[in-house]
Amino acid sequence: MFSERLKNERKLHHYTQEFVAQKIGVTRAAYSAYESGKRQPNFEILKCIAQILNISIDYLLENSNQKRYRNMVSTQKSDLGAMAEELLLEINKNQETDFWGEPASKRQKAYLQAAIETALKLSKTNPK
Structure with a gap:
């Protein structure tokens, strides 16, 4: 389920809901609603979430088990x-x-x- 994958991935990165919400430009309450399954993000927000969590949109939407978001030019520092x-x-x-x-x-x-x-x-x- 999208909301479960979203929450699990955020926790794997040790990010707070507030941190991800700030990065994608929504309130913490709006982001929390994505994780609880009460709301669905629009495509632009979904793209931002995938980039921040370094995962594919298909993985988030359960269309694939291929998790990694492959970006040749990454602005994020890898740990x-x-x-x-x-x-x-x-x-x-x-x-x-x-x-x-x-x-x-x-x-x-x-x-x-x-x-x-x-x-x-x-x-x-x-x-x-």
Whole structure:
């Protein structure tokens, strides 16, 4: 459901409703209504939300499970640690996941999970 995906994505980014509302130019109450399913954003606001959360509009509208919004010229700063932790969460949810365009096996997921966890541990112990 749109409202659930919207809320989950906002929380994954550790954004408040107030922050997203300010960025898209609506009141916090209006944004809250999007998350509760009481209102639907217009297309321009939907585009802004997708850009802020770095996800595709199709994913938000449940037309696709392809989550990432691919933008060659991004004005947002990427947080690689947050992206890695988000990827770990998705792997742990055990949802259908692709690996190079093909369904991922349990073994591939386990290897990827171990690699990401190791990289995160190493980066936290020796940040430079």
